[in-house]
Amino acid sequence: EDQVTQSPEALRLQEGESSSLNCSYTVSGLRGLFWYRQDPGKGPEFLFTLYSAGEEKEKERLKATLTKKESFLHITAPKPEDSATYLCAVQVRGSTLGRLYFGRGTQLTVWP
Amino acid sequence: KAGVTQTPRYLIKTRGQQVTLSCSPISGHRSVSWYQQTPGQGLQFLFEYFSETQRNKGNFPGRFSGRQFSNSRSEMNVSTLELGDSALYLCASSRQGDTEAFFGQGTRLTVV
Numbered sequence: 001e002d003q004v005t006q007s008p009e010a011l012r013l014q015e016g017e018s019s020s021l022n023c024s025y026t027v028s029g030l031r032g033l034f035w036y037r038q039d040p041g042k043g044p045e046f047l048f049t050l051y052s053a054g055e056e057k058e059k060e061r062l063k064a065t066l067t068k069k070e071s072f073l074h075i076t077a078p079k080p081e082d083s084a085t086y087l088c089a090v091q092v093r094g095s096t097l098g099r100l101y102f103g104r105g106t107q108l109t110v111w112p
Numbered sequence: 113k114a115g116v117t118q119t120p121r122y123l124i125k126t127r128g129q130q131v132t133l134s135c136s137p138i139s140g141h142r143s144v145s146w147y148q149q150t151p152g153q154g155l156q157f158l159f160e161y162f163s164e165t166q167r168n169k170g171n172f173p174g175r176f177s178g179r180q181f182s183n184s185r186s187e188m189n190v191s192t193l194e195l196g197d198s199a200l201y202l203c204a205s206s207r208q209g210d211t212e213a214f215f216g217q218g219t220r221l222t223v224v
Contacts, residue, residue, distance in 0.1 A: 032211070034212065034213075036215075041217075041218075041220070042217055042218070043116070043118075043202050043215035043216050043217045043218050044155075044202070044215045045215070046212045046213070046214060046215075049211045049212055087155065089155075095168070096143065096160065096162075096167060096168065097143065097206045097210060097211075097212075097213050098143040098144070098145040098160035098162065098167065098168065098204070098206055098213065099145065099157055099160055099167075099168040100145075100157065100204075100213065101157070102147075102154055102155035102156075103154065104153075104154035105154060
């Protein structure tokens with residue numbers, strides 16, 4: 001069964017304290033891995049797509065990496081505005097972009 | 113360009129009633145997917161429509177149904193509402209060959 005697991009469930013960081021979020025996946029074949037950010041009461045906002053092991057993508061204080069079994073979202077020197085739930089999702093090989101498997105997310109809180 | 117639009121944003125319904133939610137995708141996007149998000153289960157895939165045809169279906173009871181119109185707008189219907197149907201319902205759209213799916217703000221359904 002295709003499965004996506006995120007850890008930790010919740011993370012509290014002080015402003016400037018760097019850390020990483022983990023997304024491990026067990027799928028029949030990976031077509032793509034996606035990171036989204038979701039603010040309370042809003043829809044997920046796209047951050048990154050990764051396709052192959054070793055690939056890295058960066059955007060401001062965020063960097064996403066991918067291995068054959070997991071992905072990491074590294075947050076460098078976070079600010080309070082980075083507080084949100086970060087969701088990881090996978091597209092299974094042979095399936096469409098419209099059918100994603102999501103993890104339950106990591107709720108990140110950055111305090112001043 | 114305009115994003116994915118979901119209406120209404122909030123709904124309160126009584127157990128046993130039925131409800132219809134609407135989603136207008138980004139212009140040019142022919143794939144529309146629906147997800148249910150709850151605190152306990154996270155984001156779960158309901159179904160995907162492409163060119164007015166259901167292309168994928170998740171593991172939800174037959175009370176959950178959907179359709180897509182020729183202009184790619186989609187509706188989902190839930191009949192005989194149960195308390196457990198209370199959730200944020202999210203719609204996502206994508207275009208063939210794209211590398212990301214875009215989400216709407218969601219419809220918050222409360223069943224009392």
